[in-house]
Amino acid sequence: MGRNWFDLFIPENLREDVRKVFHSVMGQKDTLGFLNFENEILGKSGQVFNVAWSNVLTKDVEGNVVDVTCLGVDLTERRRSEDKLRKSEIKYRTMMEAIKDPVYICSEDFIIQYMNQAMIDRVGRDATGELCYQALHRFDRKCRWCKYGETFQAGHAEKNIFSPLDKSSFNVSTTVFVNESGSLSKLSVFRDTTELIELQKRLQQAQKMEAIGNLAGGIAHDFNNILFPIIGMSEMLMEDLSSGSLEYKYAHAIYKAGHRAKELVAQILAFSRQSDQKKMPIRFQDILEEVLKLCRATIPANIKIEHKIQRNCGFIMGNATQLHQVGMNLITNAYHAVQEKNGKIIVALEEIKIDRTNLTDTGIHSGKYLLFTVSDDGTGMTDKVKNKIFEPYFTTKEQGKGTGLGLAVVYGIVKEYGGEIEVQTQIGSGTIFSVYLPLMSQSENQGAAEIKTEIKMGHEHILLVDDDAAVANLEQQILERLGYQITMRTGSLDAVEVFRSNPDAFDIVITDMTMPNMTGDQLAEKILSIKPDIPIVICTGFSERINKEQAEAIGVKGFLMKPVVKSDFASMVRKVLDDAKSENKG
Ligand SMILES: Nc1ncnc2c1ncn2[C@@H]1O[C@H](COP(=O)(O)OP(=O)(O)OP(=O)(O)O)[C@@H](O)[C@H]1O
Ligand SMILES: [Mg+2]
Incomplete structure (x- = not known):
């Protein structure tokens, strides 16, 4: 008692302020001083209390202040819990804001009460107070997937949704909680599953691809046997008919359709990597010439096809069928893009040198390349389409028109050759596909033979064996036209008998691989046991797994892939016969 109140109870840093307030209270006309004035005071042992003051002045008749009664209410505990609550609120808010998944809270009547930053970013603004849907x-009404009542009853729900806002898929997990006031709210967390779903789709596609591959392998043999006479017979009809006649046109149409079917089988097989794609030094310009001929024959004349082919380009390591596919796919796509507006396609091939000064961003190394470009002034592509074109099964064509395998095949081949493919496109103006294929160095291609297209003839006697009579007949006709003398058998046992009866009458045996009773290699072994130096050629379909090393070890001299084209037939038979002759001489 008797000591200065300010010095005893008020923390030093507040003394001046509190003194001012106290003086203004004392100077008041009214006897009721400030209510709710709050300040910190010090306890006996120096601890700090928060106190709210109510002050009452006592005045004498002249109005002089006699004394002041200060009633303090201790708010320390309340302040402490408020502070705790504030800190906890900051903690949870920070957590919510840190969550990368969009989160929001809404009331029972669909009003948004909170959105975290990720949700604000997704929606583009803080929509607190607006209707959630x-x-x-x-949407202009409650979302169709919203199991509102059920969620509030069960307390939790999960659903997969597709939002039209940004065409994304989400897994939404919703939890109900009770507010302080007793009302209910629900907190929903959105997990973006767009990529996951895309991955699942791709996995399904991969499985579909595998299934197609297996199926294709399975039917390819039979299918090629069917195609063989279609292509071969129509080819022969075309040779026999005068090129201006209607019949010639019909035969040509059959030939073209047969070719298209053959390519389709090759395409599917190439994609499922079931075909035998041996690489050798090759001149792309020769293949491109064939491709252009075929394209000019199939693409209507109102579409201009210009070509700028450098004739003396060097060799690349490649496979004729695959390179044919690269050319055909790119030109066919360009044709589809210009079809509507009678546009123009430019096909170019040149040798280029890439060094440090002209490196493209495609990631190819410096060196010599073949640059093959197909440009069109057609529809062009949006960025979204451009980003997907190399994916298998991606097509913008209507169902039944495109498989979406074309560019996936091209991409696979180009990459396999150590090359690159680049696309420049502008909607409405057109597209340029640039394919870079590494050229062989001079020393590498020294031994590379020119592709000879000259058809080689002969007169020797051939024993021809194939269990499919249509195929056998066609092969016989092709070989007879090449000048050979043919004995044909459709049964393997029968063939062995014919051979055994007069082995020296035959110069070469050409046999199918898959046949009842005896396979081609078994037949070869039998024949060779009768006459060890007779050359044998085996024809195989795509799906027939023949062990070439083993067949070569027993003495088989050559292999042909069905359907056999006349020129392949001619050169293989000639080569095997000539080799056998020079061996016999030596
Ligand atoms: N030159 C081009 N101009 C415009 N769009 C193109 C061009 N080339 C390809 N595309 C787009 O790329 C998609 C995929 O092409 P891709 O060749 O892989 O399949 P497709 O042509 O649709 O079918 P197919 O398997 O019969 O070739 C096409 O559907 C088309 O949308
Ligand atoms: Mg295509």
Whole structure:
């Protein structure tokens, strides 16, 4: 008692302020001083209390202040819990804001009460106070997937949704909680599953691809046997008919359709990597010439096809069928892009040198390349389409028109050759596909033979064996036209008998691989046991797994892949016969 109140109870840093307030209270006209004035005071042992003051002045008749009664209420505990609550609120808010998944809270009547930053970013603004279905998905009524009542009853729900706002898929997990006031709210967390779903789709596609591959392998043999006479017979008809006649046109149409079917089988097989794609030094310009001929024959004349082919380009390591596919696919796509507006396609091939000064961003190394470009002034592509064109099964064509395998095949081949493919496109103006294929160095291609297209003839006697009579007949006709003398058998046992009866009458045996009773290699072994130096050629279909090393070890001299084209037939038979002759001489 008797000591200065300010010095005893008020913390030093507040003394001046509190003194001022106290003086203004004392100077008041009214006897009721400030209510609710709050300040910190010090306890006996120096601890700090928060106190709210109510002050009452006592005045004498002249109005002089006699004394002041200060009633303090201790708010320390309340302040402490408020502070705790504030800190906890900051903690949870920070957590919510840190969550990368969009989160929001809404009331029972669909009003958004909170959105975290990720949700604000997704929606483009803080839509607190707005209706959830409008702000989040731009619907004008409650979302059709919203199991509102059920969620509030069960307390938790999960659903997969597709939001039209940004065409994304989400897994939404919703939890109900009770507010302080007793009302209910629900907190929903959106997990973006767009990529996951895309991955699942791709996995399904991969499985579909595998299934197609297996199926294709399975039917390819039979299918090629069917195609063989279609292509071969129509080819022969075309040779026999005068090129201006209607019949010639019909035969040509059959030939073209047969070719298209053959390519389709090759395409599917190439994609499922079931075909035998041996690489050798090759001149792309020769293949491109064939491709252009075929394209000119199939693409209507109102579409201009210009070509700038450098004739003396060097060799690349490649496979004729695959390179044919690269050319055909790119030109066919260009044709489809210009079809509507009678546009123009430019096909170019040149040798280029890439060094440090002209490196493209495609990631190819410096060196010599073949640059093959197909440009069109057609539809062009949006960025979204451009980003997907190399994916298998991606097509913008209507169902049944495109498989979406074309560019996937091209991409696979180009990459396999150590090359690159680049696309420049502008919607409405057109597209340029640039394919870079590494050229062989001079020393590498020294031994590379020119592709000879000259058809080689002969007169020797051939024993021809194939269990499919249509195929056998066609092969016989092709070989007879090449000048050979043919004995044909459709049964393997029968063939062995014919051979055994007069082995020296035959110069070469050409046999199918898959036959009842005896396979081609078994037949070869039998024949060789009768006459060890007779050359044998085996024809195989795509799906027939023949062990070439083993067949070569027993003495088989050559292999042909069905359907056999006349020129392949001619050169293989000639080569094997000539080799056998020079061996016999030596
Ligand atoms: N030159 C081009 N101009 C415009 N769009 C193109 C061009 N080339 C390809 N595309 C787009 O790329 C998609 C995929 O092409 P791709 O060749 O892989 O399949 P497709 O042509 O649709 O079918 P197919 O398997 O019969 O070739 C096409 O559907 C088309 O949308
Ligand atoms: Mg295509």
